[in-house]
Amino acid sequence: MSLTVAALDIGGTAIKAGIIRGGKLIRQEEIPTDAKKGGEAVMRKAEEILSSMGEFDRIGISTAGQVDSLGGFMRFANDNIPGYTGMQVRQRMEDKFSVPVAVENDVNSAALGEAHFGAGKGEKDFLCLTYGTGIGGGIIANGRLYTGSSFSAGEVGHIVTHPGGLPCTCGGCGCYECYGSVTALVREAVKVDPALSDGRAIFKEIHRPEVQALVDAWADEIVWGLVTLTHTLNPSMIILGGGIMQQESLVRLLEKKLYDRIMPSYRHVKLKAAELGNTAGLFGAAALALEKDHLGPIEA
Ligand SMILES: [Zn+2]
Structure with a gap:
């Protein structure tokens, strides 16, 4: 049975969200990032849109900025999203949704999306x-x-x-x-x-x-x-x-x-x-979430 992944693509202007199952994007939503309100507000928006996506087994997040993909946190984000640097994205989402979470930067996610699905x-x-x-x-x-x-x-x-x-x-x-x-x-x-x-x-x-x-x-x-x-x-x-x-x-x-x-x-x-056009990031985030060894303590 294939797992259901909730994927997010957090960009400077929009947060895209999707449900990916069996290699298909079966649902897609998009909301404005309101990046200027800062990292904390962006995280709350991300949580909100994930909460609306129904049931899922894992979360994959593609995001703007430099990501420590092993630690699942933001190494650096520029002033487009103030206060995003240091954000413990994976820990926060794992605590809230109790499923394994993978985080990667948007360019790498797009490459992974094309790698696995494009x-x-x-x-x-x-x-x-x-x-x-x-x-x-x-x-x-x-x-x-x-x-x-x-x-x-x-x-x-x-x-x-x-x-x-x-x-x-x-x-x-x-x-x-x-x-x-x-x-x-x-x-x-x-x-x-x-x-x-x-x-x-x-x-x-x-x-x-x-x-x-x-x-x-x-x-x-x-x-x-x-x-x-x-x-x-x-x-x-x-x-x-x-x-x-x-x-x-x-x-x-x-x-x-x-x-x-x-x-x-x-x-x-x-x-x-x-x-995959602008859905490559969603697919790549989902691919990472499906790769066990990129995941954190829940899988260890
Ligand atoms: Zn240069």
Whole structure:
């Protein structure tokens, strides 16, 4: 019999909640986070929405911020959710609902969701990268999430692709996401035509040679990062997330450019668009909740 998991995805603007059973999302709700009211208020909202979800066997939580997934608490959250740092999310939810709880950050959760329920099904060593305002990444190694020595692996947006280049939000400069994110594409596109102010507008005008040239140059930037990652991690697949990657022609262009620049023995790597969209975090949180060894004292 398959277990029923209540999954939460706590973001800066919305808390999504879902019930996942037998690999299917059978119920979904969404409420505003009201992040500015602080971590305590966010936790109360999370409890409220979980209480309304009926019966479940486990809870999986995907959340913004840096998570200690072994301890189940927030290592760091920025001022988007004041007072969230240090929050003992798992302990609190286990005390309240008396079921095992798993907690993981949102980027890693999305990778796990794609791993178990989406584009990565059946793959054991792959990357799940998301292109948007910045570039986020999750690394799945030998079928498991690789989190590094302090839960911070996969910050691929801050690989340096342009030494001495543009200043980045991380405090460094020349980072991958300053050149390969959708924000970077738009920054260059509006110089050509102010109407090209988002990814959708750009791909609508892709028949124009100057727009094609923009996208081609941006694809090169994306591929510089992929070359480094492919040679470092030797993945069988790279899953590309973010709305813009739903353009099949873009994914094929990236794959072609990547193959031209990596060593022949790496060329079995496939590029594939993410499949779960904005439900990936819910699915990933559920996957973690179903993995016993990520759970706390209740399972020990
Ligand atoms: Zn950076």
